[in-house]
Amino acid sequence: MYQYSEQDHQLLLERVEQFRGQVQRRISGQLSEEEFKHQRLRNGLYLQLHAYMLRVAIPYGLLSSEQMRTLAHIARKYDKGYGHISTRQNIQYNWPKLEDVPDILDDLASVEMHAIQTSGNCIRNTTSDPLAGVARDELEDPRPYCELIRQWSTFHPEFNFLPRKFKIAVSGATHDRAAVAVHDIGLRLVKGPDEETGFEVYVGGGLGRTPMIGKVIRPFLPKQDMLTYLEAILRVYNTLGRRDNIYKARIKILVHETGEEKFRELVEAEWEKIKESGLFLREQDISRIKEFFKDPDYEVLPDTDLQFENILLSNAEFARWADKNIELHKQPGYRIVYLSLKTAHQPPGDVTSDQMDAIADLADKYSLGQIRTTHRQNLVLSDVKLRDLPTLWEELKTLELATPNYNHVTDIISCPGLDYCALATARSIPISQAITKRFDDYDFVNDLGDVSINISGCINACGHHHVANIGILGVNKKGTEVYQLTLGGSAREDASIGKIIGPAFEAEQIVDAVSDVLAVYLENREEQEESFLMTYRRLGDAPFKEKLYG
């Protein structure tokens, strides 16, 4: 992974000192809450319903075991013993005290971590494919480009006061595990005319009140031009993005109102002026960063293991887990392992200090000392030898991290909702837990196959309900929390926005409604292989409406 230079360290130390000063000025009253807000938000510190919330950046979702231990330590010392993995691969702490935050940042800086630009109207942490570098369907590792974007965007002097927040995701594989189409900018590595890799550039995707799928404004951008092109897009946005209405301020609205063609012209015209500038990436600039992400020295191993095969046959519980939570690795004899943070006992994405410490140990023992966070709020050990899987599973089971549900019905994305969030209008965690409890039968979950449920506790859509196969949106209607169902969304390479199926359900009815939707699917699918989404797309709303409201 990327190793900090002396200057990277220096920057973090200076930033911590600067923020310490800002906190002192706030506590002493020199800074008003309104002005401090701009400063703290650029450092990931929100004021929530009950307390401050600190969001710590995990650049493109990659952590060392040492960093994971520090995250555990912070949760234990300054918080209530747990952290929360967000849909943008970051970690959030729900209960830090304002006066402790500079010390937390010091601890983070000691392991090359920070909270820079994890909130505020600036360029946020760049996210990526949690399987980057190990996936079988990968064209090229996106992480070196993410790291270049991290450096370019960190304290960018021109783009630190944008009309609204700005999120970039990069994917390098055939399957999109980074939701590039619902980001302000999505970059997909693709092959160009002469077999060189470059980027397909999506702009103007996003969720929130006005969900939109990003538009491809450039089918192929040579990778040397990545940063100059990003700079051109951001410059057009900073100049023309709306600032009169916070709900119209994202770049998706600018692209929509300007028109895709005109927007492209504006970007290309600006790009012409700066494409030869110092931001042009020379071959050596790219290859220098790529050095940090070189393949480790994998052992040469057969892609089978007798002991593994035997346990697969003799232990049904292991076999279930292996079937659901293990993915093929590009290197024979290795596997990618999903650690599920989705049980009925904890909010989706929550991980305790003890779990974090244990995961760090497991990463050291079995997976080259690295852990990844995923967009769907789980964790990944990316380089586990096939022969180590049975022992790893035993340990994960003890830690309650072995629920066999990856990409299945109980692998729910949920925002914190009214239990924590100052913006929420309804609870979302209890709904996700109720669904998880209802569908706790493995055979049923298995039979349903690949299906996603996402829950948001308000219209801002942090739970990404628009892009779930089954989306749930909590709203407050005359003092009662009610839940709208949307069907047919996807955040993958076939991205689509779900459609509201009909009138909302009360909290007591929503789990039954989900159950009904799943029943319609099971009754109507043409074969086991036809997923929920395929069936919905084939049939449309009608049979679902009939069952729910008929």
Added chain:
Amino acid sequence: MVKYIKDRKPDIDDWMPFTGLEDGGSLPSGNIYVPLEEWLAARDTLLTRNGGLGVRISNTDNLEVLKEDINRFDLIVLEFPKMADGRAFTQARLLREQYGFEGEIRATGDVLRDQLFYMQRCGINAFEIRDDQDLSASLKAFDEMTVTYQPASDEEFPIWRRES
């Protein structure tokens, strides 16, 4: 009195805002700056003067209208109506990097200590600090951060292309 910083030092502001030529006002001597509309309406008259000439533009103005005359100005004033409104950061960079403007670029409006570092990197070299800001504390803000990653008006190359 306005707290004024130029080239990282407290300074005396010897520029005067001027408007009203249309209404028959006479042109003062010394250094004056006019709103963009005034410049567009009375360009030739304004050019007959000997003193320094500046223009104040709003953060929604398109800089193209200044392109032909950019070197006639000694000062361009950029507006930051609210701290959160960062449009003038782009205007400053364009003036320095694409229009080749070498005179004074001044920030006015909600100009606060914690933005000075970014403004300076975008090529703004003079600041009308908001009244309630501590001048000596503000002067320190320029050096709070010493590491910069990306090119801007102060650096041609990103950190990975600079000689260390």
